[in-house]
Amino acid sequence: MRDLGAGSEDRAPGEELMDGASTVLGLPDDRRRTALSELGRPLVLELFAAMARLRAFDERAVILQRQGVIGTYPTYFGEEAIQAGSVLGLEGRDWLFPTYRQNSVVVLRGCPPEVPLLLWRGHPAGWHDVYKLHTAPVCVPVATNYPHAVGAAWGSRLLGEDRVALAYGGDGSTSEGDFHEACNLAAVVAAPAIFLVTNNQWAISTPLRLQTRVERIADKASAYGMPGARVDGFDVFACYLAVREAAARARRGDGPTLVEAVGYRLGPHGTADEPSLYRDPESARRWEPWEPLARAGAALVDAGLASPEELHRLSADAAVEMRQAGDRLQDFPLPSLEEVASRVYRQTPWTLGEERLREPTYLEGG
Numbered sequence: 001m002r003d004l005g006a007g008s009e010d011r012a013p014g015e016e017l018m019d020g021a022s023t024v025l026g027l028p029d030d031r032r033r034t035a036l037s038e039l040g041r042p043l044v045l046e047l048f049a050a051m052a053r054l055r056a057f058d059e060r061a062v063i064l065q066r067q068g069v070i071g072t073y074p075t076y077f078g079e080e081a082i083q084a085g086s087v088l089g090l091e092g093r094d095w096l097f098p099t100y101r102q103n104s105v106v107v108l109r110g111c112p113p114e115v116p117l118l119l120w121r122g123h124p125a126g127w128h129d130v131y132k133l134h135t136a137p138v139c140v141p142v143a144t145n146y147p148h149a150v151g152a153a154w155g156s157r158l159l160g161e162d163r164v165a166l167a168y169g170g171d172g173s174t175s176e177g178d179f180h181e182a183c184n185l186a187a188v189v190a191a192p193a194i195f196l197v198t199n200n201q202w203a204i205s206t207p208l209r210l211q212t213r214v215e216r217i218a219d220k221a222s223a224y225g226m227p228g229a230r231v232d233g234f235d236v237f238a239c240y241l242a243v244r245e246a247a248a249r250a251r252r253g254d255g256p257t258l259v260e261a262v263g264y265r266l267g268p269h270g271t272a273d274e275p276s277l278y279r280d281p282e283s284a285r286r287w288e289p290w291e292p293l294a295r296a297g298a299a300l301v302d303a304g305l306a307s308p309e310e311l312h313r314l315s316a317d318a319a320v321e322m323r324q325a326g327d328r329l330q331d332f333p334l335p336s337l338e339e340v341a342s343r344v345y346r347q348t349p350w351t352l353g354e355e356r357l358r359e360p361t362y363l364e365g366g
């Protein structure tokens with residue numbers, strides 16, 4: 001297992017998070033500046049702008065949920081570095097297999113932001129072009145996207161295509177059978193796959209220490225005969241480099257990699273969750289100084305690669321873009337229950353039939 005520098009479990013952040021010698025932002029100032037300069041100003045600004053767009057999407061989605069425009073929504077505040085770094089660390093032809101938590105990465109592939117917002121509105125228009133954008137629909141069943149990604153990766157190789165498939169997941173997902181089966185098969189057939197596990201240390205209310213006995217999720221890789229890498233999930237440059245390296249490995253025919261991006265779930269599990277019921281609100285506050293957007297911005301200014309005004313402009317533009325996308329949702333009236341049910345099954349089962357849906361107990365959730 002290669003340690004790219006990250007923190008662990010629910011301990012205090014800080015020195016521990018930064019002690020990895022190969023973490024770009026963990027490097028002493030002079031080496032960090034060199035590393036960022038090597039990536040180049042256009043790329044580091046692109047990474048920042050991608051994070052700013054993801055952040056603005058997430059903030060807008062929470063507002064829209066509060067306004068009743070969309071339904072329940074899984075916020076990803078603090079996980080933007082992992083998402084932006086991974087999308088840009090791959091090529092556009094590579095496959096993404098997101099979960100609910102990466103529900104807007106498809107926007108970084110060119111999808112209009114109202115499309116994933118409409119998904120949370122329960123509207124049939126919340127459906128992007130999977131084949132054009134090489135991004136699978138978000139998976140809500142935990143871990144089921146891992147075998148999908150392995151199938152896509154292996155299939156691409158059999159077809160002679162040069163495509164890597166990356167599946168996202170959380171720390172909790174690594175306890176699922178699908179994770180085990182996918183990792184095992186990917187390694188056996190040397191599928192060009194990347195398992196990118198966001199270790200945000202919580203699976204709804206289950207903390208990492210009750211999830212697994214291993215100290216580092218990346219250690220699980222050795223059981224499948226693949227390399228595991230650990231990366232600071234609050235560091236977009238480190239995430240980008242880790243995914244780019246895993247993708248290069250996959251393209252060489254050397255098989256899959258398990259990348260563990262360590263961070264902390266700064267917000268609730270979703271808009272219907274109240275984390276103070278099961279964890280000390282102080283713990284999230286201790287991690288907040290590491291949130292990736294401010295941290296990347298400070299690094300870019302420090303390295304002389306961007307001005308604060310320039311970065312502010314990127315964030316402001318992203319906020320306008322997402323507000324306008326949210327405004328456009330009004331053009332999509334909420335679908336009726338019948339309409340929603342009619343698109344789930346080829347033949348609507350009697351339990352969801354029109355008459356049943358009209359029963360007051362059903363509508364009241366009874």
Ligand SMILES: Cc1ncc(C[n+]2csc(CCOP(=O)(O)OP(=O)(O)O)c2C)c(N)n1
Pocket residue numbers: 101140141142143169170171172173174198200202203204265269
């Ligand atoms: C197969 C399955 N079991 C249970 C659930 C309910 N559930 C939704 S999210 C979640 C926690 C997942 O935690 P983790 O994998 O750490 O990802 P995170 O939510 O932190 O991104 C659970 C148990 C589900 N969606 N699918």
